[in-house]
Amino acid sequence: MSIVNVLREMLRRPAVGRRPLRLESLEERCMLSYTLIADDAGAFALPGRPALNEDGTVAFRARHGAGVDFIFTSAGGPLTLIAVTKNAGDAFAGDHPINSQGAVAFRTTFGAGGQAIFTSRA
DSSP states (O other), rough: OOOOHHHHHHHSSTTTTTTOOOOOHHHHHOOOOOOOOSHHHHHEEESSSOOOOOOOEEEEEEETTSEEEEEEESSSSOOEEEEEETTTTOOOOOSBBOOOOOOEEEEEEETSEEEEEEEEOO
């Protein structure tokens, strides 16, 4: 059921103690727009969850088919490289939170053993 149909159904119910809702103005406010940050149409997979800060900058991990991991940020323009794995078996793990200043925290698992947590500034 679409959001418009759900709202129409809600409007049919008696409004006890509520102001009437104008569906026309609500439909206008529900118009959403989206910005493409990255996709997996090329040589990269996009594992994990992206993180979004208050300024609209997204931090995310991309994995190249050759087994190299990258962490990027973007607000809809060019990608900014934050980190890249260099050794076979190294990988970024977990989430990659980004704060309002653009600093990204990330965990690396090393192929030779061990893990470390880093922060970087975009």
